[in-house]
Amino acid sequence: MKRSSPRTWGRAHVLAVENLVTHYGPVEALKGITLHVNKGEIVTLIGANGAGKSTTLRTISGLVRPTRGTITYEGHDLTALPPDRIVALGIAHVPEGRRVFPHMSVMENLELGAYTRTDKRAIQEDLDRVFTLFPRLAERRWQLAGTMSGGEQQMLAIGRALMARPRLLLLDEPSMGLAPIIVESIFSVIQDINRQGTTILLVEQNANLALSVAHKGYVLETGRVVLSDTAERLRENEAVRRAYLGA
Amino acid sequence: MERGAHLFGQQLINGLVTGSTYALIALGYTMVYGVLQLINFAHGEIYMVGAFTGLLLVTQANLPFPLALLLAMAITALLGVTIEFIAYRPLRRSSRLSVLISAIGMSIFVQNVALWVWGPQTRRFLPPFPVHTFTVAGLRTNTLELLTLFVALVMMLGLHLLVTRTKLGKAMRAVAQDRETAALMGINVNRTIAFTFAIGSSLAAAAGVMVGMLFNAVVPNMGVMPGLKGFVAAVLGGIGSIPGAMVGGLVLGMAEVLGVALLSSQWRDAIAFAILILVLLYRPSGLLGRRTQEKV
Numbered sequence: 001m002k003r004s005s006p007r008t009w010g011r012a013h014v015l016a017v018e019n020l021v022t023h024y025g026p027v028e029a030l031k032g033i034t035l036h037v038n039k040g041e042i043v044t045l046i047g048a049n050g051a052g053k054s055t056t057l058r059t060i061s062g063l064v065r066p067t068r069g070t071i072t073y074e075g076h077d078l079t080a081l082p083p084d085r086i087v088a089l090g091i092a093h094v095p096e097g098r099r100v101f102p103h104m105s106v107m108e109n110l111e112l113g114a115y116t117r118t119d120k121r122a123i124q125e126d127l128d129r130v131f132t133l134f135p136r137l138a139e140r141r142w143q144l145a146g147t148m149s150g151g152e153q154q155m156l157a158i159g160r161a162l163m164a165r166p167r168l169l170l171l172d173e174p175s176m177g178l179a180p181i182i183v184e185s186i187f188s189v190i191q192d193i194n195r196q197g198t199t200i201l202l203v204e205q206n207a208n209l210a211l212s213v214a215h216k217g218y219v220l221e222t223g224r225v226v227l228s229d230t231a232e233r234l235r236e237n238e239a240v241r242r243a244y245l246g247a
Numbered sequence: 248m249e250r251g252a253h254l255f256g257q258q259l260i261n262g263l264v265t266g267s268t269y270a271l272i273a274l275g276y277t278m279v280y281g282v283l284q285l286i287n288f289a290h291g292e293i294y295m296v297g298a299f300t301g302l303l304l305v306t307q308a309n310l311p312f313p314l315a316l317l318l319a320m321a322i323t324a325l326l327g328v329t330i331e332f333i334a335y336r337p338l339r340r341s342s343r344l345s346v347l348i349s350a351i352g353m354s355i356f357v358q359n360v361a362l363w364v365w366g367p368q369t370r371r372f373l374p375p376f377p378v379h380t381f382t383v384a385g386l387r388t389n390t391l392e393l394l395t396l397f398v399a400l401v402m403m404l405g406l407h408l409l410v411t412r413t414k415l416g417k418a419m420r421a422v423a424q425d426r427e428t429a430a431l432m433g434i435n436v437n438r439t440i441a442f443t444f445a446i447g448s449s450l451a452a453a454a455g456v457m458v459g460m461l462f463n464a465v466v467p468n469m470g471v472m473p474g475l476k477g478f479v480a481a482v483l484g485g486i487g488s489i490p491g492a493m494v495g496g497l498v499l500g501m502a503e504v505l506g507v508a509l510l511s512s513q514w515r516d517a518i519a520f521a522i523l524i525l526v527l528l529y530r531p532s533g534l535l536g537r538r539t540q541e542k543v
Binding site: 061062063082083084087088092093095099101102103104108111112113115116160164 | 414417418420421424425427428429430431432433434435436537
């Protein structure tokens with residue numbers, strides 16, 4: 001761990017991941033990851049394919065169990081909790097590849113996002129909010145999700161996650177396979193969501209893009225954090241520029 | 248000609264009644280396949296236990312029929328959930344073949360326990376209500392056949408509403424489409440799978456009770472052939488598709504009675520399996536099934 005950004009210095013961590021080790025069968029995918037996310041931040045994990053970025057998110061949301069290490073979120077120990085309990089605590093995960101429910105309508109997908117909630121009025125508010133952020137989804141609300149374009153599916157996947165009214169949003173490769181203009185609009189919405197108060201942990205292969213919206217970044221290599229700093233300083237770091245920014 | 252049309256109409260009724268019981272059984276296969284990609288080969292035995300439970304509740308406990316039917320469904324649902332818990336859940340991360348073998352083992356186990364508890368002899372299952380025969384438009388039917396159709400219809404309607412309108416139904420569909428993402432929505436996947444077994448098993452129990460009365464016979468090996476027929480019906484309709492299971496059951500029932508009318512009754516089972524082979528060869532996604540798509 002280098003130093004936290006001055007902007008967030010001293011604030012309590014929303015999420016603290018300490019020495020996380022995760023295996024897929026005999027393969028050690030994470031070899032002791034430590035990272036901290038402060039309230040209101042966008043924190044990004046960058047790195048090459050197979051560096052362990054997705055695995056980190058999947059371990060946080062409970063899809064895979066860590067072998068060692070701890071994950072603490074707002075004082076709760078998530079390490080042994082199943083995914084459905086973790087969602088209920090306020091963490092929503094937009095998985096890699098979007099993973100919308102293809103044979104359900106946009107509305108049904110969004111309703112499933114609010115599965116753990118019972119506050120009808122607040123759910124309706126969030127639905128309106130999602131439709132304001134992504135007017136496209138409002139137009140397509142009765143369409144089957146599987147028949148939509150990749151960009152629309154990404155909007156739906158993010159909108160669906162927002163329906164859980166998360167305080168921490170995990171985003172896995174939201175730019176993957178999308179046209180630059182769509183990526184731009186999705187990233188602008190991600191910044192809006194963050195400004196409206198949601199803390200974001202963002203995994204991206206497009207390091208340039210990720211570091212342009214994030215406050216803080218961690219560089220992962222083969223299951224380890226090799227560098228962490230403010231996004232600004234990472235953008236200027238010679239090694240990062242060479243390896244990930246194509247400079 | 249007149250006589251031919253009449254015979255055809257009469258067979259139609261038989262086909263409808265048999266087919267509706269196949270449909271009830273097929274629903275359990277298709278729903279379980281939907282959430283686990285598993286053919287639950289113990290399903291025929293669940294049906295058999297349903298028939299025995301209904302019989303005992305009617306003849307030993309002297310319960311009124313509607314109550315006996317509902318209770319038999321509830322008890323059998325519990326059996327289905329138990330089977331899932333001990334034979335399938337521990338294998339959640341194993342290969343599909345291991346789970347299939349476990350299912351076959353479960354089928355043999357339940358059948359043998361039934362033999363041990365209830366003995367090999369066939370028991371009579373007389374309907375606990377008066378059965379009237381009557382004629383509608385020249386076709387003969389009776390209270391029991393109509394009740395079977397009615398029960399099947401109500402169950403299917405109820406299931407349709409459950410799956411499309413309720414939170415549990417939405418959770419079941421979500422788990423069927425993408426188990427991992429369903430968990431990310433906050434759905435308790437294991438509980439949803441258990442519910443799926445409960446519902447499928449209770450439908451099989453209803454079919455078991457009705458068929459037990461239609462044939463006036465309940466016996467530990469009675470689930471074998473209807474179990475296979477229900478499986479054929481589910482594949483014919485498109486495995487994983489709920490409307491498909493309903494249609495598949497009815498079509499199979501019709502095909503059987505018509506085949507029997509045209510050839511002879513010895514061909515009944517052969518027809519079902521010929522259909523299975525033809526569907527698997529030429530339309531593996533079934534009548535209403537989705538073409539399987541590769542996940543990207």
